[in-house]
Amino acid sequence: MSGQDTTTQEIDSTINDESKLKLGFKLLQILENWKLTDKDQLSLLGLSNVIKSRHLYLYRNGSKALDFSPEVLKRSEMILGIYESLSTTYPTNQEYCSVWLKRPVKKFNHKAPLELMLSGDVGMKRVWHFLDCTQAWRD
Numbered sequence: 645m646s647g648q649d650t651t652t653q654e655i656d657s658t659i660n661d662e663s664k665l666k667l668g669f670k671l672l673q674i675l676e677n678w679k680l681t682d683k684d685q686l687s688l689l690g691l692s693n694v695i696k697s698r699h700l701y702l703y704r705n706g707s708k709a710l711d712f713s714p715e716v717l718k719r720s721e722m723i724l725g726i727y728e729s730l731s732t733t734y735p736t737n738q739e740y741c742s743v744w745l746k747r748p749v750k751k752f753n754h755k756a757p758l759e760l761m762l763s764g765d766v767g768m769k770r771v772w773h774f775l776d777c778t779q780a781w782r783d
Contacts, residue, residue: 659712661709664709664710664712665706665709667710667712667720668703668709668710669703669704669706670724671689671710671720671723671724672685672700672703672704674723674724674727675688675689675723676704677738677741677742678741678742678745678758679742680758682697682700683697684758684762685700686700687762688719688723688761688762688768689710689716689719689720689723690713690715690716690719691710691711691716694711718765719765719768722765722768722769722772723768725772725775725776726761726768726771726772726775727741728776729772729775729776730744730745730775733775744757745757745758745761746758749774751774752770752771752774757771757774
């Protein structure tokens with residue numbers, strides 16, 4: 645068994661099924677509130693090759709729990725961090741969070757934050773660090 649498999653098993657054993665359902669529901673709710681397509685939601689979570697878009701409803705309604713591999717957990721942390729930062733930045737207008745993610749930002753060479761986030765971990769981290777400067781202190 646490889647080290648990656650061991651890590652996945654250790655993480656799976658620390659998160660019980662109820663917690664997986666709750667965390668998955670929260671993540672999908674956030675991504676829905678951002679008005680993202682199913683394809684973009686799966687891509688941000690790193691599950692494009694694992695879950696088909698047409699099956700996403702099973703995870704939204706709690707019939708199935710997401711598989712929280714180390715990669716998915718890392719992406720989940722970044723999504724939750726971006727969500728929290730946007731909620732702090734726009735506390736009275738949650739709708740604007742969705743708008744902000746899709747508008748070009750000068751700091752990102754006139755690319756939309758969502759475009760960077762969809763490019764992978766580095767892009768997601770860059771958006772999170774832009775919104776929450778305390779994250780840059782950790783790295």
